[in-house]
Amino acid sequence: MTRARSELVDLSVTSYYHCINRCVRRAFLCGSDRLTGKNYEHRKTWVVERLTELTSVFAIEVCAYAVMSNHYHLVLRVNKDTAEDWSEQDIIERWQQLFKLPLLVERYVTGKTTSAAENEVAQSIIQTWRSRLMDLSWYMRMLNEHLARKANAEDNCKGRFWEGRFKSQALLDEAAVLTCMSYVDLNPIRAAITDSLEKSDFTSIQQRIKQWEDAQPSGKKNKSVTRDISMNDKVPLASLINSSHDTHVHSLGYLERDYFELVDWAGRSICAGKRGYIPDNVPPILNRLGLNVEIFVQHMQGKRPHLSITQALGRLEKLQAYANQLGVKFIKGFKQTQVIYQ
Numbered sequence: 001m002t003r004a005r006s007e008l009v010d011l012s013v014t015s016y017y018h019c020i021n022r023c024v025r026r027a028f029l030c031g032s033d034r035l036t037g038k039n040y041e042h043r044k045t046w047v048v049e050r051l052t053e054l055t056s057v058f059a060i061e062v063c064a065y066a067v068m069s070n071h072y073h074l075v076l077r078v079n080k081d082t083a084e085d086w087s088e089q090d091i092i093e094r095w096q097q098l099f100k101l102p103l104l105v106e107r108y109v110t111g112k113t114t115s116a117a118e119n120e121v122a123q124s125i126i127q128t129w130r131s132r133l134m135d136l137s138w139y140m141r142m143l144n145e146h147l148a149r150k151a152n153a154e155d156n157c158k159g160r161f162w163e164g165r166f167k168s169q170a171l172l173d174e175a176a177v178l179t180c181m182s183y184v185d186l187n188p189i190r191a192a193i194t195d196s197l198e199k200s201d202f203t204s205i206q207q208r209i210k211q212w213e214d215a216q217p218s219g220k221k222n223k224s225v226t227r228d229i230s231m232n233d234k235v236p237l238a239s240l241i242n243s244s245h246d247t248h249v250h251s252l253g254y255l256e257r258d259y260f261e262l263v264d265w266a267g268r269s270i271c272a273g274k275r276g277y278i279p280d281n282v283p284p285i286l287n288r289l290g291l292n293v294e295i296f297v298q299h300m301q302g303k304r305p306h307l308s309i310t311q312a313l314g315r316l317e318k319l320q321a322y323a324n325q326l327g328v329k330f331i332k333g334f335k336q337t338q339v340i341y342q
Helices: 042-055 080-085 088-096 103-109 116-132 136-155 174-185 204-215 256-269 284-288 293-301 316-326 336-340
Strands: 016-022 060-067 071-078 167-171 239-241 251-255
Touching (some): 016 174, 060 174, 071 136, 080 116, 103 116, 174 251, 174 293, 256 284, 256 293, 293 336
């Protein structure tokens, strides 16, 4: 039975979620359709541009993304503390970027309300907006509706663009977040679209590499990224830490070089002719997080798809706590997800 999204997304358990959505009938509505001969590659740019817009409005960060020809993946983090620190004016300015303000709120902002009751109603509306600006469902709604309307207008048609509501997977610990981010960033390589991270277009790993290269001294820059990443294509990504002494509150707890090394290593392990091959130089971050190296590579290869479609991913004790929070005894893939942990 389908569960309400409000039951699956619980910020007291985790603020990290893996979200997936597919085009209707899995048609290549964001890529090159071999059956019709039509090319919709430009729509991938729409996705990235909309992510950029929404991330500047919502208290939700993008940790990783990959835009494919008929689906996309996101790893998102909800920043509840950030949203709760916003002033009423902050909330109004952000909400106004998405919707027209109701007349009562406009009057409240300009000091033209005539009673305490009107003020209370206006304040209640603003607090509702605060909760929506840190709500995963509202974020995904603003993303999917915008893209569907734009695509239907271009095709001069009506009807569904997405096959259904987005799927979400709770990521219960840092190992689960790292695994899922790597899985998302390696989607083009796993699909045999490309054989290098630098050429993995419309992914967060390509953007992170490009930003890292741009930060290097001019004499050390490597012009290996083939796609020109414009300002509109630069999604504000959750930052990786630059050193073990970096304690920035909004940074992911992985060193930038560790993450690049891990994704590069995993990408080489799933290239054609190397399936199942585990090199000796395993990145130490896998051992530090207690991940099973062989199963990790199989997951990146897509040989263990159940790890991607479970309600949650994390260590046994985290999964048990999550199940208790949902009031259930069983979570799909409960036992299978444990194979990735040593």
